[in-house]
Amino acid sequence: MKLQFKFLALLVPTGLLAAISVLILIQRAVHEVVIGGQERTAILLARAAAQDAAAGMKSGSEAEVLPVLQTLQRRKDAVYVAALDPRGRITAHTTVTEKGKTPVDEFTSAALRAEAPVVQPSLERGEPVLLVAMPIWSPAPASTAEDFLLSGDSPQGPQERLGTLKFAVPLRGAQETESGIIREISLIVLIIGALALGLVVALVRGMLAPIRGMMTGIARVSAGQFDVSVPVLSRDELGQLAESFNIMSGELARTTVSKEYVEGVLENMYDLLVVTDPQGYIETANRAAADTLGDGGVIGRPLAALFESPPKGEVVHDVEVMLHTKDGGLTPALFSSSVLRDRNGRLLGYIGVAKDITERKRTEVALVEAKLAAEAASRELETFSYSVAHDLRAPLRAVDGFSQILLAEYSGKLDAEGTDYLKRVRAGSQRMGRLIDDLLDLSRIERGAMTLADVDLSALAADIAAELRKAEPGRRVEFVAAPDLKARGDPDLLRLALVNLIANAWKYTSKHPTARIEFGTRTQDGRTVYFVRDDGAGFDMSMAKRLFQPFTRLHASAEFEGTGIGLATVSRIVARHEGRVWAEGEVERGAVFNFTLWEGKS
Amino acid sequence: MPRIFAAGPLAALLLAGLIGASPSAAQEVVAVITSAQGPYEAAYASFVKTFGREVTVLRLPGRLPSASTRTRVFVAFGGGAAAQTYPENATLIACLAPGTSPRLRHDGPFVFVTMKPAPKRLLTELRRLQPGLKRLAALSNARDTDSYLADLKRTAAALDIEIIAPRASGANAVPEALRLLLTAKADALWLAPDPSLVTPENFQAIKQFSWDNDIPFYAPTRGLAAAGATAAVSVSAEEEGRLTAELARRALAGETLPELVYQERTTLTVNLESAQKTGLKINPSALGKDVEVIH
Numbered sequence: 001m002k003l004q005f006k007f008l009a010l011l012v013p014t015g016l017l018a019a020i021s022v023l024i025l026i027q028r029a030v031h032e033v034v035i036g037g038q039e040r041t042a043i044l045l046a047r048a049a050a051q052d053a054a055a056g057m058k059s060g061s062e063a064e065v066l067p068v069l070q071t072l073q074r075r076k077d078a079v080y081v082a083a084l085d086p087r088g089r090i091t092a093h094t095t096v097t098e099k100g101k102t103p104v105d106e107f108t109s110a111a112l113r114a115e116a117p118v119v120q121p122s123l124e125r126g127e128p129v130l131l132v133a134m135p136i137w138s139p140a141p142a143s144t145a146e147d148f149l150l151s152g153d154s155p156q157g158p159q160e161r162l163g164t165l166k167f168a169v170p171l172r173g174a175q176e177t178e179s180g181i182i183r184e185i186s187l188i189v190l191i192i193g194a195l196a197l198g199l200v201v202a203l204v205r206g207m208l209a210p211i212r213g214m215m216t217g218i219a220r221v222s223a224g225q226f227d228v229s230v231p232v233l234s235r236d237e238l239g240q241l242a243e244s245f246n247i248m249s250g251e252l253a254r255t256t257v258s259k260e261y262v263e264g265v266l267e268n269m270y271d272l273l274v275v276t277d278p279q280g281y282i283e284t285a286n287r288a289a290a291d292t293l294g295d296g297g298v299i300g301r302p303l304a305a306l307f308e309s310p311p312k313g314e315v316v317h318d319v320e321v322m323l324h325t326k327d328g329g330l331t332p333a334l335f336s337s338s339v340l341r342d343r344n345g346r347l348l349g350y351i352g353v354a355k356d357i358t359e360r361k362r363t364e365v366a367l368v369e370a371k372l373a374a375e376a377a378s379r380e381l382e383t384f385s386y387s388v389a390h391d392l393r394a395p396l397r398a399v400d401g402f403s404q405i406l407l408a409e410y411s412g413k414l415d416a417e418g419t420d421y422l423k424r425v426r427a428g429s430q431r432m433g434r435l436i437d438d439l440l441d442l443s444r445i446e447r448g449a450m451t452l453a454d455v456d457l458s459a460l461a462a463d464i465a466a467e468l469r470k471a472e473p474g475r476r477v478e479f480v481a482a483p484d485l486k487a488r489g490d491p492d493l494l495r496l497a498l499v500n501l502i503a504n505a506w507k508y509t510s511k512h513p514t515a516r517i518e519f520g521t522r523t524q525d526g527r528t529v530y531f532v533r534d535d536g537a538g539f540d541m542s543m544a545k546r547l548f549q550p551f552t553r554l555h556a557s558a559e560f561e562g563t564g565i566g567l568a569t570v571s572r573i574v575a576r577h578e579g580r581v582w583a584e585g586e587v588e589r590g591a592v593f594n595f596t597l598w599e600g601k602s
Numbered sequence: 603m604p605r606i607f608a609a610g611p612l613a614a615l616l617l618a619g620l621i622g623a624s625p626s627a628a629q630e631v632v633a634v635i636t637s638a639q640g641p642y643e644a645a646y647a648s649f650v651k652t653f654g655r656e657v658t659v660l661r662l663p664g665r666l667p668s669a670s671t672r673t674r675v676f677v678a679f680g681g682g683a684a685a686q687t688y689p690e691n692a693t694l695i696a697c698l699a700p701g702t703s704p705r706l707r708h709d710g711p712f713v714f715v716t717m718k719p720a721p722k723r724l725l726t727e728l729r730r731l732q733p734g735l736k737r738l739a740a741l742s743n744a745r746d747t748d749s750y751l752a753d754l755k756r757t758a759a760a761l762d763i764e765i766i767a768p769r770a771s772g773a774n775a776v777p778e779a780l781r782l783l784l785t786a787k788a789d790a791l792w793l794a795p796d797p798s799l800v801t802p803e804n805f806q807a808i809k810q811f812s813w814d815n816d817i818p819f820y821a822p823t824r825g826l827a828a829a830g831a832t833a834a835v836s837v838s839a840e841e842e843g844r845l846t847a848e849l850a851r852r853a854l855a856g857e858t859l860p861e862l863v864y865q866e867r868t869t870l871t872v873n874l875e876s877a878q879k880t881g882l883k884i885n886p887s888a889l890g891k892d893v894e895v896i897h
Contacts, residue, residue, distance in 0.1 A: 145797035152825030
């Protein structure tokens, strides 16, 4: 049943019941006013007439009583008025022929027994009448002023019953008046009821209009049209409901757009995305997953079936896997997975995201291949260099040797200029020999196998310093080496590195009258940093990166002799020990050469 | 001034009984009752019980015996009885007759048992209800000839209460007397038991005056307290009968009796609703077991 009919089914019977109740009450009220008024008036007149007739009744004189009865008949237009003695015999009657009769009826019998007025509707010759009976009492003894003082009221003494006044008042006029009033009121109630019914119908329809609007809106929302707004027609509860509906549909429209947006993002993302049910069977796959893995074949398959070797665990992050592709091949991917739960923590399934790393793998392979090629080329080059240097060394040794013989055995046959030229030849060959030695050392560093051992760097440094001091005993150099500095490494290579660094410091402090050279360690970023510090010529920090390149020299050979190979050698030794080397310096303020070892290991 | 009454049925019967008979207690004392109303009958019953001897009773209307009878004491219950004329050689004892003074009616010895409570008793009871009572207006009839007002003033002075005595010449003068009370600034009004002033109409006017002006008014009978007076210090009909019997006994014994006798035994009746309407706050401790409270 529609709400409108329910409302009417509730309101119409209620209204009818109310109208009927009102009519009944009105009928009673009208009856009370019209007929009750007749009764009250009749009783008042009867009481007065009973008092007036008391004297006549006491003496039994019809002549005294009859005028009183006739007066009452005129006043009330009574059908008749009679005065009965205590036994019910008519003492006087407006129909004088009735005198002496004793009426025998229920009303009269009741009236003779009653001490109060008795009223009863009846019929008299077919006409409706109101029968009224009033006891006639002897006059009450007069109360004295003393009575009120003593008792607070005016007491009455016992009175003697002298008879009963009985009369019939016609009711037709009053009843017609009553009926007329009730008819008019009923008509008014009927009109008001009809108007009220129309008003109720209109009110119910008005009340239900917003609901109908919301029903239409809900139907449109159900059909997928979310941006629905219903008119807010009032400020009452229904108006608030309409406002709430509009807010809800607005929110729905907004959140639905966000859902499409998210779906678009997921659908168009490059990475593969699959969502499984709690048992691990794939329910959803984005376009990338469908393209790579095959849309029709992925949905409903277990997630584990996608992998050549499934990763272990429900939650993984960037695990390299091999995925079976739709063309039957394998493709490398980085796979991550997470658990999907609802707000209550209930397991809904799993989300898997795979990133295709085929291109990256190709690049890595190319890089490895390029590295291997470069290493091979480097080895070839070093082999070539070593061969060249080795082969150059024999003729050079011959040049130097024969030049020495010439100076020793034929110096007398040469003039001074010739001797000088010969000395220069020899000096040049010796310098070239050192250069070749350095090149050979450099090549050997790269080519030779390393033998690792615990090396006492403090002792090494002290030995090197002692040799340098022995070679140039005249120099005033303070050498400080921290004690017990040990390191794991190739003893020969580490010695070579320290020789180059300490000799370098010795050389570049040679222009100063006194010098200080320090070998020690410090801790930086949790690692041990070895350093060789001097207070010599220093260098321009802008050139610091070039220091470790072969044949690079920041000073002229005339100023400081050298081949430019030493620091390159140090750099390669440190590199073979998986360390780093760097320098800090300032012109004429000294330099610090730092290196670390085994940075790749804890 | 002897008067012989025309013999009515009751008087004839009484006289017939007296003639030729030897004197007896029943003939020596005759009780005359104004009417068959409750208070008179109650007082008479108490009288009979206390007197303890046979008494001839006559209920009005009726005719009284002549002066030749051997009746020595007539006891009149009510104003109607007190207003009759009795043989001057007999002693008349009148009670419950607030509007009738025997002095004006009887030439012989008389005792008037007034309904006015003893002044001290009255004032004590009023102070019990209204401790702050300082100015009490005692409304009485200007024609009052007894000395009650003077006694009341003397007693009140001892209790530091000033008596204002507006006197009304009759029922019609009561409204004017009430208006005068406003200027007199009375704390309370006491009504003397005078039926010529306390009519139903005047009582309604006094009650309205009291409620409108927050002036408690105290009545002389319990009935008036029930009808709306703030309270009543009253004598009961039973006490009146008892006291009258004692006086009759003393009269027969030849004692000379005072003309005016006050009741020492009174009853305090409080109408709480009326008290509230006059703004009178009665201390609950004042409402003891001996107080009748009308809610």
